[in-house]
Amino acid sequence: MDTVKYILSEDKMPTAWYNIQADLPTSMPPVLNPGTGKQITAADLEPLFPKQLIEQEISQQPTFEIPDEVQSIYRQWRPTPLYRARRLEKALDTPAKIYYKYEGVSPAGSHKPNTAIPQAYYNKKAGVKRLTTETGVGQWGSSLSLAGAFFGLEIVVYMVKVSYRQKPYRRALMEAYGARVVASPSDETEAGRSILKEHPDSNGSLGIAISEAVEMAVQDEQTKYALGSVLNHVLLHQTVIGLEALAQLEMAGDYPDIIVGCTGGGSNFAGIAFPFLGAMLRGERDRRKFVAVEPAACPTLTKGKYTYDFGDTAHLTPLVKMHTLGSSFVPQGIHAGGLRYHGMSPLLSHIVNLGLIETKAYGQIDCFAAGLNFASTEGILPAPEANHAVKGAIDEALRCKEEGVSKTILFNLCGIAFGSTSSFKKMLDANSLFGS
Ligand SMILES: *Cc1c(COP(=O)(O)O)cnc(C)c1O
Secondary structure, rough: OOOOEEEEHHHHHOOEEEOOHOOOOOOOOOOEEEOOOOOHHHHHHHOOOOOOHHHHHOOOOEEEEOOHHHHHHHOOOOOOOEEEHHHHHHHHHHEEEEEEEEEEOOOOOOOHEEEEEEEHHHHHHOOOOOEEEEEEHHHHHHHHHHHHHHHOOOOEEEEHHHHHHHHHHHHHHHHHHOOOEEEOOOOOOOHHOOOOOOOOOOOOOOHHHHHHHHHHHOOOOOOOOOOOOOHHHHHHHHHHHHHHHHHHHHHOOOOEEEEEEEOOOOOOHHHHHHHHHHHHHOOOOOOOOOEEEEEOOOHHHHHHHEEEEEEEOOOOOOEEEEEEEOOOOOOOOOOHHHHHHOOOOOHHHHHHOOOOOEEEOOHHHHHHHHHHHHHHOOOOOHHHHHHHHHHHHHHHHHHHHHHHOOOOEEEEEEEEEOOOOOHHHHHHHHHHHHOO
Protein backbone atom coordinates (compact mmCIF):
# COMPACT_ATOMS: atom_id res chain seq x y z
CA MET A 1 0.00 0.00 0.00
CA ASP A 2 1.22 3.51 -0.83
CA THR A 3 0.96 5.33 2.48
CA VAL A 4 -0.13 8.97 2.11
CA LYS A 5 0.04 10.27 5.67
CA TYR A 6 2.13 9.36 8.67
CA ILE A 7 0.29 9.89 11.94
CA LEU A 8 2.00 9.87 15.32
CA SER A 9 -0.23 8.94 18.23
CA GLU A 10 -0.63 11.53 21.00
CA ASP A 11 1.58 9.56 23.36
CA LYS A 12 4.45 9.86 20.84
CA MET A 13 4.32 13.67 20.80
CA PRO A 14 7.70 15.15 21.81
CA THR A 15 7.87 16.13 25.48
CA ALA A 16 10.83 18.54 25.16
CA TRP A 17 11.80 21.31 22.74
CA TYR A 18 15.25 21.27 21.12
CA ASN A 19 17.68 24.17 21.63
CA ILE A 20 20.12 24.32 18.71
CA GLN A 21 22.33 26.81 20.60
CA ALA A 22 23.77 23.78 22.43
CA ASP A 23 25.16 22.30 19.19
CA LEU A 24 26.45 25.35 17.31
CA PRO A 25 30.20 25.56 16.59
CA THR A 26 30.28 29.22 17.71
CA SER A 27 27.78 31.05 19.86
CA MET A 28 25.63 33.95 18.73
CA PRO A 29 26.88 37.55 18.76
CA PRO A 30 25.71 39.41 21.91
CA VAL A 31 22.52 41.49 22.04
CA LEU A 32 23.37 45.13 22.81
CA ASN A 33 21.75 47.86 24.86
CA PRO A 34 21.54 50.79 22.41
CA GLY A 35 22.00 53.31 25.23
CA THR A 36 25.25 51.89 26.62
CA GLY A 37 26.54 49.76 23.74
CA LYS A 38 27.03 46.96 26.30
CA GLN A 39 25.63 43.45 26.21
CA ILE A 40 22.11 43.37 27.63
CA THR A 41 21.35 41.40 30.76
CA ALA A 42 18.38 39.24 31.66
CA ALA A 43 17.21 42.08 33.93
CA ASP A 44 17.02 44.44 30.93
CA LEU A 45 14.43 42.12 29.37
CA GLU A 46 12.24 41.75 32.45
CA PRO A 47 9.86 44.65 31.67
CA LEU A 48 8.97 42.79 28.46
CA PHE A 49 9.07 39.05 29.18
CA PRO A 50 8.58 36.67 32.13
CA LYS A 51 11.71 35.07 33.62
CA GLN A 52 11.19 31.59 32.19
CA LEU A 53 11.02 32.89 28.62
CA ILE A 54 14.15 34.99 29.21
CA GLU A 55 15.86 31.84 30.47
CA GLN A 56 14.88 30.03 27.25
CA GLU A 57 16.08 33.02 25.25
CA ILE A 58 19.65 32.97 26.56
CA SER A 59 20.24 29.37 27.65
CA GLN A 60 22.61 26.93 25.95
CA GLN A 61 20.99 23.87 27.52
CA PRO A 62 20.10 21.34 24.81
CA THR A 63 16.44 20.75 25.65
CA PHE A 64 13.56 22.30 27.59
CA GLU A 65 10.73 20.17 28.88
CA ILE A 66 7.32 21.11 27.49
CA PRO A 67 5.10 21.84 30.53
CA ASP A 68 2.20 19.38 30.99
CA GLU A 69 -0.45 22.10 30.57
CA VAL A 70 1.13 23.11 27.26
CA GLN A 71 1.33 19.50 26.11
CA SER A 72 -2.32 18.93 26.86
CA ILE A 73 -3.31 21.96 24.73
CA TYR A 74 -0.87 20.94 21.97
CA ARG A 75 -2.73 17.63 21.80
CA GLN A 76 -5.78 19.51 20.48
CA TRP A 77 -4.04 19.48 17.04
CA ARG A 78 -0.66 17.81 17.60
CA PRO A 79 1.04 15.68 16.50
CA THR A 80 0.28 17.17 13.08
CA PRO A 81 0.29 14.87 10.05
CA LEU A 82 3.24 14.31 7.75
CA TYR A 83 2.10 13.76 4.18
CA ARG A 84 3.79 12.18 1.19
CA ALA A 85 2.84 14.39 -1.78
CA ARG A 86 2.26 11.49 -4.16
CA ARG A 87 -0.04 13.30 -6.61
CA LEU A 88 2.26 16.33 -6.74
CA GLU A 89 5.24 14.04 -7.40
CA LYS A 90 3.31 12.43 -10.25
CA ALA A 91 2.23 15.78 -11.72
CA LEU A 92 5.85 16.97 -11.67
CA ASP A 93 7.01 13.61 -13.06
CA THR A 94 9.92 13.73 -10.64
CA PRO A 95 11.95 10.85 -9.24
CA ALA A 96 12.15 12.82 -5.95
CA LYS A 97 10.06 11.92 -2.92
CA ILE A 98 8.28 14.95 -1.48
CA TYR A 99 7.04 15.04 2.11
CA TYR A 100 5.30 17.93 3.82
CA LYS A 101 4.57 18.60 7.45
CA TYR A 102 1.12 20.12 7.70
CA GLU A 103 0.76 22.82 10.36
CA GLY A 104 -2.53 24.12 8.93
CA VAL A 105 -4.53 21.83 11.25
CA SER A 106 -4.15 24.11 14.31
CA PRO A 107 -7.20 26.18 15.34
CA ALA A 108 -5.56 29.33 13.92
CA GLY A 109 -4.55 27.54 10.71
CA SER A 110 -0.78 27.87 11.12
CA HIS A 111 2.28 26.93 13.17
CA LYS A 112 1.97 30.07 15.35
CA PRO A 113 -0.05 28.52 18.23
CA ASN A 114 2.99 26.27 18.91
CA THR A 115 4.62 29.31 20.55
CA ALA A 116 1.52 31.34 21.50
CA ILE A 117 0.41 28.62 23.94
CA PRO A 118 3.69 28.35 25.92
CA GLN A 119 4.17 32.14 25.87
CA ALA A 120 0.72 32.67 27.38
CA TYR A 121 1.37 29.83 29.86
CA TYR A 122 4.64 31.29 31.21
CA ASN A 123 3.15 34.80 31.41
CA LYS A 124 0.11 33.54 33.28
CA LYS A 125 2.34 31.67 35.73
CA ALA A 126 4.31 34.88 36.32
CA GLY A 127 1.10 36.73 37.28
CA VAL A 128 0.85 38.83 34.12
CA LYS A 129 -2.66 40.14 33.34
CA ARG A 130 -2.33 41.51 29.80
CA LEU A 131 -0.21 40.83 26.71
CA THR A 132 0.37 43.28 23.88
CA THR A 133 1.55 42.21 20.46
CA GLU A 134 1.68 43.15 16.79
CA THR A 135 0.29 41.26 13.86
CA GLY A 136 0.64 41.50 10.09
CA VAL A 137 -2.12 39.60 8.32
CA GLY A 138 -3.45 38.34 11.64
CA GLN A 139 -1.99 34.83 11.92
CA TRP A 140 0.03 35.67 15.00
CA GLY A 141 -2.65 37.93 16.47
CA SER A 142 -5.25 35.19 16.22
CA SER A 143 -2.86 32.59 17.67
CA LEU A 144 -2.07 34.74 20.69
CA SER A 145 -5.76 35.61 21.07
CA LEU A 146 -6.54 31.90 21.14
CA ALA A 147 -3.87 31.37 23.80
CA GLY A 148 -5.21 34.34 25.78
CA ALA A 149 -8.68 32.77 25.77
CA PHE A 150 -7.28 29.45 27.08
CA PHE A 151 -5.29 31.06 29.90
CA GLY A 152 -7.57 33.99 30.80
CA LEU A 153 -5.17 36.73 29.66
CA GLU A 154 -6.26 40.04 28.15
CA ILE A 155 -4.79 40.42 24.64
CA VAL A 156 -4.25 43.71 22.76
CA VAL A 157 -3.19 43.34 19.14
CA TYR A 158 -1.68 46.18 17.05
CA MET A 159 -2.55 45.12 13.52
CA VAL A 160 -0.73 46.60 10.51
CA LYS A 161 -3.28 49.03 9.04
CA VAL A 162 -3.24 47.74 5.46
CA SER A 163 -4.11 44.24 6.74
CA TYR A 164 -6.66 45.59 9.23
CA ARG A 165 -8.53 46.88 6.18
CA GLN A 166 -7.82 43.94 3.84
CA LYS A 167 -8.41 41.07 6.31
CA PRO A 168 -11.60 41.77 8.30
CA TYR A 169 -12.13 38.00 8.87
CA ARG A 170 -8.86 37.69 10.73
CA ARG A 171 -9.85 40.62 12.91
CA ALA A 172 -13.22 38.95 13.56
CA LEU A 173 -11.44 35.75 14.64
CA MET A 174 -9.24 37.65 17.13
CA GLU A 175 -12.29 39.43 18.52
CA ALA A 176 -14.16 36.13 18.78
CA TYR A 177 -11.36 34.90 21.07
CA GLY A 178 -11.86 38.06 23.17
CA ALA A 179 -8.93 40.21 22.01
CA ARG A 180 -8.92 43.96 21.35
CA VAL A 181 -7.59 44.79 17.86
CA VAL A 182 -6.14 48.23 17.08
CA ALA A 183 -5.18 49.44 13.58
CA SER A 184 -1.49 50.46 13.60
CA PRO A 185 -0.21 53.17 13.45
CA SER A 186 -2.73 54.29 16.07
CA ASP A 187 -3.10 57.39 18.21
CA GLU A 188 -2.84 55.27 21.40
CA THR A 189 0.96 55.45 21.55
CA GLU A 190 3.79 57.97 21.17
CA ALA A 191 5.26 55.83 18.39
CA GLY A 192 1.97 55.69 16.50
CA ARG A 193 1.21 59.38 16.93
CA SER A 194 4.63 60.44 15.66
CA ILE A 195 4.29 58.28 12.52
CA LEU A 196 0.76 59.61 11.87
CA LYS A 197 1.98 63.19 12.22
CA GLU A 198 4.45 62.68 9.39
CA HIS A 199 2.46 60.17 7.32
CA PRO A 200 -1.27 60.50 8.10
CA ASP A 201 -2.02 57.86 5.42
CA SER A 202 0.57 55.35 6.62
CA ASN A 203 -0.30 51.74 5.77
CA GLY A 204 1.71 50.65 8.77
CA SER A 205 4.39 47.97 9.02
CA LEU A 206 5.37 45.24 11.43
CA GLY A 207 8.22 47.46 12.69
CA ILE A 208 5.76 50.23 13.63
CA ALA A 209 3.27 47.83 15.21
CA ILE A 210 6.07 46.30 17.32
CA SER A 211 6.98 49.80 18.57
CA GLU A 212 3.39 50.39 19.66
CA ALA A 213 3.05 47.02 21.40
CA VAL A 214 6.41 47.38 23.20
CA GLU A 215 5.60 50.94 24.30
CA MET A 216 2.32 49.82 25.89
CA ALA A 217 3.97 46.85 27.64
CA VAL A 218 6.83 48.76 29.28
CA GLN A 219 4.43 51.35 30.73
CA ASP A 220 2.52 48.91 32.89
CA GLU A 221 3.75 46.38 35.48
CA GLN A 222 1.00 43.87 34.74
CA THR A 223 1.39 44.05 30.98
CA LYS A 224 4.03 42.22 29.01
CA TYR A 225 4.83 41.81 25.36
CA ALA A 226 4.75 38.73 23.12
CA LEU A 227 6.49 38.28 19.79
CA GLY A 228 5.39 35.66 17.28
CA SER A 229 8.73 35.03 15.60
CA VAL A 230 12.39 36.14 15.47
CA LEU A 231 13.38 35.48 19.11
CA ASN A 232 15.28 32.40 20.28
CA HIS A 233 12.52 31.17 22.57
CA VAL A 234 10.01 31.32 19.71
CA LEU A 235 12.27 29.23 17.47
CA LEU A 236 12.75 26.83 20.39
CA HIS A 237 8.99 26.25 20.75
CA GLN A 238 8.61 25.62 17.03
CA THR A 239 11.10 22.73 17.07
CA VAL A 240 8.19 20.48 18.04
CA ILE A 241 7.45 20.48 14.28
CA GLY A 242 10.81 19.03 13.21
CA LEU A 243 10.99 16.64 16.17
CA GLU A 244 7.67 15.11 15.12
CA ALA A 245 8.78 15.02 11.47
CA LEU A 246 11.92 13.09 12.49
CA ALA A 247 9.77 10.41 14.13
CA GLN A 248 7.29 10.33 11.24
CA LEU A 249 9.99 9.97 8.59
CA GLU A 250 11.38 7.12 10.63
CA MET A 251 7.93 5.49 10.34
CA ALA A 252 8.22 6.02 6.58
CA GLY A 253 11.73 4.54 6.56
CA ASP A 254 13.11 7.76 5.05
CA TYR A 255 15.40 10.66 5.91
CA PRO A 256 15.37 13.99 4.06
CA ASP A 257 18.26 15.11 1.82
CA ILE A 258 16.73 18.56 1.38
CA ILE A 259 14.70 20.54 3.93
CA VAL A 260 12.76 23.60 2.75
CA GLY A 261 10.81 26.30 4.57
CA CYS A 262 9.68 29.89 4.07
CA THR A 263 11.20 32.65 6.18
CA GLY A 264 9.54 35.79 7.53
CA GLY A 265 11.12 36.04 10.97
CA GLY A 266 12.53 32.52 10.75
CA SER A 267 10.39 30.54 13.18
CA ASN A 268 8.59 27.95 11.04
CA PHE A 269 11.77 27.32 9.05
CA ALA A 270 13.75 26.83 12.27
CA GLY A 271 10.96 24.64 13.60
CA ILE A 272 11.23 22.13 10.81
CA ALA A 273 14.97 22.46 10.13
CA PHE A 274 16.74 22.71 13.50
CA PRO A 275 16.22 19.13 14.71
CA PHE A 276 17.68 17.86 11.39
CA LEU A 277 20.45 20.47 11.44
CA GLY A 278 21.26 19.46 15.02
CA ALA A 279 21.71 15.81 13.96
CA MET A 280 24.15 17.04 11.29
CA LEU A 281 26.04 19.31 13.71
CA ARG A 282 26.40 16.46 16.21
CA GLY A 283 27.87 14.29 13.45
CA GLU A 284 24.99 11.78 13.54
CA ARG A 285 24.15 12.54 9.89
CA ASP A 286 26.05 13.69 6.80
CA ARG A 287 25.68 17.15 5.43
CA ARG A 288 22.13 17.94 4.24
CA LYS A 289 20.80 20.78 2.14
CA PHE A 290 18.63 23.35 3.93
CA VAL A 291 16.82 25.99 1.85
CA ALA A 292 15.23 29.13 3.35
CA VAL A 293 12.83 30.79 0.90
CA GLU A 294 11.75 34.43 1.13
CA PRO A 295 9.81 36.88 -1.08
CA ALA A 296 11.77 38.94 -3.62
CA ALA A 297 9.85 41.99 -2.31
CA CYS A 298 11.39 41.59 1.17
CA PRO A 299 14.75 39.87 0.51
CA THR A 300 16.17 39.96 4.04
CA LEU A 301 18.48 36.93 3.85
CA THR A 302 19.43 37.20 0.16
CA LYS A 303 19.97 40.97 -0.06
CA GLY A 304 20.00 42.31 3.52
CA LYS A 305 23.16 43.21 5.43
CA TYR A 306 24.32 41.07 8.35
CA THR A 307 24.73 43.83 10.93
CA TYR A 308 23.43 45.30 14.19
CA ASP A 309 19.98 46.80 13.83
CA PHE A 310 16.80 47.52 15.78
CA GLY A 311 13.85 45.15 15.67
CA ASP A 312 11.34 48.00 15.33
CA THR A 313 10.86 51.34 13.61
CA ALA A 314 10.86 53.59 16.70
CA HIS A 315 14.07 51.95 18.02
CA LEU A 316 12.64 50.78 21.35
CA THR A 317 14.11 47.25 21.10
CA PRO A 318 17.69 46.19 21.87
CA LEU A 319 20.23 46.05 19.05
CA VAL A 320 20.58 42.59 17.53
CA LYS A 321 22.93 41.28 14.89
CA MET A 322 20.81 39.96 12.03
CA HIS A 323 20.21 40.07 8.31
CA THR A 324 18.28 43.30 7.84
CA LEU A 325 16.95 45.66 5.18
CA GLY A 326 17.04 48.52 7.72
CA SER A 327 14.54 49.24 10.48
CA SER A 328 12.79 51.92 8.40
CA PHE A 329 12.25 49.54 5.45
CA VAL A 330 8.57 49.37 4.45
CA PRO A 331 8.02 46.61 1.90
CA GLN A 332 5.47 46.61 -0.91
CA GLY A 333 2.02 45.38 0.09
CA ILE A 334 2.55 41.82 -1.18
CA HIS A 335 0.07 39.24 0.02
CA ALA A 336 2.47 37.15 2.04
CA GLY A 337 2.08 39.60 4.92
CA GLY A 338 3.86 37.24 7.31
CA LEU A 339 7.06 37.53 5.26
CA ARG A 340 7.22 41.33 5.24
CA TYR A 341 9.48 41.90 8.24
CA HIS A 342 12.64 44.02 7.69
CA GLY A 343 14.83 41.77 9.84
CA MET A 344 15.42 38.08 10.49
CA SER A 345 15.87 35.93 13.54
CA PRO A 346 19.39 36.62 14.91
CA LEU A 347 19.80 32.90 15.61
CA LEU A 348 18.87 31.93 12.05
CA SER A 349 20.99 34.81 10.69
CA HIS A 350 23.98 33.47 12.63
CA ILE A 351 23.41 29.98 11.22
CA VAL A 352 23.11 31.35 7.66
CA ASN A 353 26.33 33.28 8.26
CA LEU A 354 28.02 30.01 9.32
CA GLY A 355 27.22 28.69 5.83
CA LEU A 356 24.88 25.96 7.01
CA ILE A 357 21.80 27.10 5.07
CA GLU A 358 21.10 28.20 1.50
CA THR A 359 18.78 31.12 0.82
CA LYS A 360 16.47 31.91 -2.10
CA ALA A 361 14.06 34.69 -3.04
CA TYR A 362 11.06 34.25 -5.35
CA GLY A 363 8.49 36.69 -6.76
CA GLN A 364 4.95 36.35 -5.47
CA ILE A 365 3.35 35.45 -8.80
CA ASP A 366 5.67 32.42 -9.16
CA CYS A 367 4.80 31.43 -5.60
CA PHE A 368 1.05 31.72 -6.18
CA ALA A 369 1.41 29.56 -9.31
CA ALA A 370 3.22 26.94 -7.21
CA GLY A 371 0.50 27.18 -4.54
CA LEU A 372 -2.22 26.60 -7.15
CA ASN A 373 -0.32 23.62 -8.53
CA PHE A 374 -0.20 22.26 -4.98
CA ALA A 375 -3.90 22.95 -4.37
CA SER A 376 -4.94 21.14 -7.53
CA THR A 377 -2.81 18.06 -6.77
CA GLU A 378 -2.80 17.81 -2.95
CA GLY A 379 -6.09 19.60 -2.31
CA ILE A 380 -4.81 22.07 0.27
CA LEU A 381 -4.69 25.78 -0.57
CA PRO A 382 -1.53 27.02 1.18
CA ALA A 383 -1.24 30.37 2.95
CA PRO A 384 0.51 32.97 0.73
CA GLU A 385 3.61 32.61 2.95
CA ALA A 386 3.62 28.83 2.65
CA ASN A 387 3.48 29.15 -1.16
CA HIS A 388 7.15 30.16 -0.95
CA ALA A 389 8.07 26.83 0.64
CA VAL A 390 5.93 24.98 -1.92
CA LYS A 391 7.74 26.81 -4.73
CA GLY A 392 11.12 26.00 -3.16
CA ALA A 393 10.24 22.31 -2.82
CA ILE A 394 8.88 22.08 -6.39
CA ASP A 395 12.08 23.66 -7.76
CA GLU A 396 14.19 21.09 -5.90
CA ALA A 397 11.98 18.27 -7.24
CA LEU A 398 12.32 19.58 -10.79
CA ARG A 399 16.08 19.77 -10.36
CA CYS A 400 16.04 16.09 -9.34
CA LYS A 401 14.14 15.32 -12.53
CA GLU A 402 16.67 17.23 -14.65
CA GLU A 403 19.60 15.50 -12.98
CA GLY A 404 17.84 12.13 -12.89
CA VAL A 405 18.39 11.63 -9.17
CA SER A 406 15.91 10.57 -6.52
CA LYS A 407 16.25 12.76 -3.44
CA THR A 408 13.98 12.99 -0.44
CA ILE A 409 12.57 16.48 0.06
CA LEU A 410 10.81 17.67 3.22
CA PHE A 411 9.06 21.01 3.45
CA ASN A 412 6.95 22.78 6.01
CA LEU A 413 3.41 23.60 4.93
CA CYS A 414 3.19 26.13 7.72
CA GLY A 415 -0.32 27.42 7.13
CA ILE A 416 -3.53 27.33 5.19
CA ALA A 417 -5.15 30.18 3.25
CA PHE A 418 -8.34 31.43 4.80
CA GLY A 419 -10.03 34.68 5.62
CA SER A 420 -7.99 36.40 2.92
CA THR A 421 -10.32 36.96 0.03
CA SER A 422 -7.97 39.40 -1.69
CA SER A 423 -5.31 36.67 -1.78
CA PHE A 424 -7.66 34.23 -3.48
CA LYS A 425 -8.36 36.81 -6.11
CA LYS A 426 -4.65 37.39 -6.58
CA MET A 427 -4.12 33.66 -6.94
CA LEU A 428 -6.76 33.50 -9.64
CA ASP A 429 -5.06 36.40 -11.43
CA ALA A 430 -1.80 34.49 -11.17
CA ASN A 431 -3.54 31.45 -12.60
CA SER A 432 -4.80 33.35 -15.60
CA LEU A 433 -1.25 34.54 -16.21
CA PHE A 434 0.17 31.03 -16.05
CA GLY A 435 -2.78 28.77 -16.77
CA SER A 436 -3.28 28.78 -20.51
C1 LIG B 1 3.80 34.22 10.45
C2 LIG B 1 3.84 33.27 9.37
C3 LIG B 1 5.03 33.07 8.64
C4 LIG B 1 6.28 33.85 8.84
O1 LIG B 1 6.87 33.73 10.09
P1 LIG B 1 8.09 32.77 10.40
O2 LIG B 1 8.49 33.15 11.77
O3 LIG B 1 9.16 33.01 9.39
O4 LIG B 1 7.57 31.38 10.33
C5 LIG B 1 5.01 32.12 7.64
N1 LIG B 1 3.90 31.41 7.36
C6 LIG B 1 2.76 31.56 8.05
C7 LIG B 1 1.58 30.72 7.68
C8 LIG B 1 2.70 32.49 9.08
O5 LIG B 1 1.56 32.63 9.76
